[in-house]
């Protein structure tokens with residue numbers, strides 16, 4: 001029977017002398033630390049601890065989908081507001097850890113009945129209890145490092161004290177979740193049982209007197225398993241982890257380093273002091289721009305896009321049952337696979353039935369590989385394959401609600417295909433093109449029903465890349481946009497709406513990054529320095545390597561297409577990179593697929609920069625440092641993004657930033673190009689661009705909005 005409820009978030013029931021606190025945050029499908037939650041827990045725990053009739057406490061979830069997912073990210077975003085003072089932030093975030101500590105020291109045995117998933121703050125709450133019963137197979141983890149943060153409610157200290165410093169390293173530094181069984185095996189939890197037995201098991205542990213009302217570290221003689229940071233094996237492990245984290249982050253984010261400091265220093269301090277120190281590091285990270293950027297772009301904006309925030313309100317949500325894919329090469333096959341995986345029938349058509357059949361067979365082989373790696377069941381593979389049908393020609397598209405075209409990137413070829421396919425489709429069916437650069441309005445000229453014509457720009461490899469740039473032409477109807485977005489949600493893709501224009505948003509910006517590598521080469525920068533500069537910025541690969549991977553022939557094609565749209569001094573300056581691209585094209589150096597490009601590729605999979613070949617491109621030999629190259633590689637992308645804004649291609653800063661981070665792996669710690677410009681400060685940014693335009697070339701010239709705005713350009717909140 002419910003005794004009392006707290007903030008509509010916790011309800012207390014008594015079972016004889018045991019107080020059970022059910023966490024059940026109203027209006028949330030999953031429990032999270034929403035505002036008011038910590039006060040609710042503190043009050044509920046204090047009430048139970050001071051109630052003479054209560055001999056033990058169980059904390060569990062009132063929801064059947066898990067214990068607790070962690071902090072509400074909107075709350076984290078509010079914490080990370082740069083306007084807040086460090087002192088007020090520390091006072092607020094300390095409440096979480098201090099409350100868990102008061103539960104741990106309340107004098108009565110407290111058991112966490114962790115009935116399902118517990119992540120971040122949810123797991124930290126469980127760690128603050130004296131005994132943990134977890135669910136077999138459910139996920140447990142501290143993923144804060146991935147947000148540019150650390151577990152700041154005692155997590156670093158309790159994990160280390162429970163499992164030892166070395167074993168704590170991967171848990172905290174990688175942030176990957178583990179199963180309930182694994183949590184028991186390493187000592188993070190006491191028992192793992194099926195979900196429906198969790199509460200009874202917790203009650204039994206109390207009834208049988210197996211729970212001591214004190215944490216092991218509150219015992220006078222407590223020693224961390226394996227010793228403190230000075231124990232030789234721990235010192236070695238900390239040094240190795242520090243090096244590895246620096247290699248992985250290039251020093252661009254400091255969360256991993258802060259975790260190492262918490263472990264190192266915390267291993268030599270009593271718990272309460274160690275926790276205070278952890279809270280200070282947590283606040284420091286919250287006040288670094290990286291955490292705000294990552295949380296805002298990769299979580300808050302992504303979740304909003306996944307929920308189709310920008311979908312037109314009408315018509316009502318719909319689901320597709322049968323779609324067609326024209327062109328079954330790299331992209332078409334990927335689109336077919338993710339669509340079939342969502343349970344939608346797909347008709348695959350190519351220039352011949354044999355080509356489409358071979359493509360289907362390649363998808364099957366890929367699924368087999370996943371089975372061999374234990375990532376997919378045979379049942380799931382068979383289900384996906386049962387949705388993949390091969391058609392002899394476009395007449396097989398009859399009855400499809402949408403056809404996605406992924407054929408040759410050529411306007412005439414696409415025009416012809418549009419006419420042929422539309423002739424087969426019913427009146428209301430959608431024609432979507434996966435073009436990476438051709439304007440939708442130009443392609444729609446061949447469409448008899450331009451209101452049903454839309455761009456869906458996927459990224460390669462399609463099954464792995466979440467983003468799809470959605471481009472409406474001037475005639476595309478809201479209904480077409482809404483239905484296309486519903487389909488993307490069905491196939492678990494993240495849609496970002498951009499406006500029509502050559503290269504849309506992502507292709508233009510990634511092209512700018514790639515070609516800045518070539519400009520650097522021509523300016524005499526050492527190619528290895530160019531590549532390292534890209535990596536130091538936080539891009540997954542350097543710009544020269546990226547060209548080789550994408551295919552220098554494709555880059556050549558796109559950049560010449562862009563040239564037809566660009567004029568004046570800026571266009572002429574950008575086009576200088578054709579010196580390199582034309583030569584690579586002439587010499588058959590398309591990149592990895594050709595066995596040679598900027599790099600030479602060995603049969604054994606090795607590769608090395610072909611310095612002898614590249615020497616011909618250096619037109620100057622002014623030494624360019626890694627820092628200068630890094631700045632140019634960043635600014636080339638930022639300037640292009642600012643131009644896309646000026647051209648009206650993008651109009652939602654948060655979504656543009658999301659498209660950048662998901663689409664071409666723009667570093668998430670910067671939040672995206674729009675966030676980066678705001679953080680540099682638009683006046684400072686404009687001044688550096690002016691310097692670069694003078695020293696490196698006119699392509700760094702900013703659009704008119706900057707000149708007119710007198711150094712106050714904001715993308716978030718107010719239009720530039």
Ligand code: NAD
Pocket residue numbers: 326327328329330331332349350351355405406407408409410413417434435436437457458459460
């Ligand atoms: P691909 O060469 O791998 O595949 C193209 C397929 O289309 C081939 O199987 C070819 O036989 C078929 N085809 C060509 N003309 C056809 C026609 N008239 N009718 C039927 N089939 C035809 O090319 P891809 O990399 O998959 O690219 C396809 C489209 O997707 C292009 O417009 C490209 O710009 C775009 N795109 C590519 C990428 C990428 O990374 N590869 C990313 C985004 C968008």
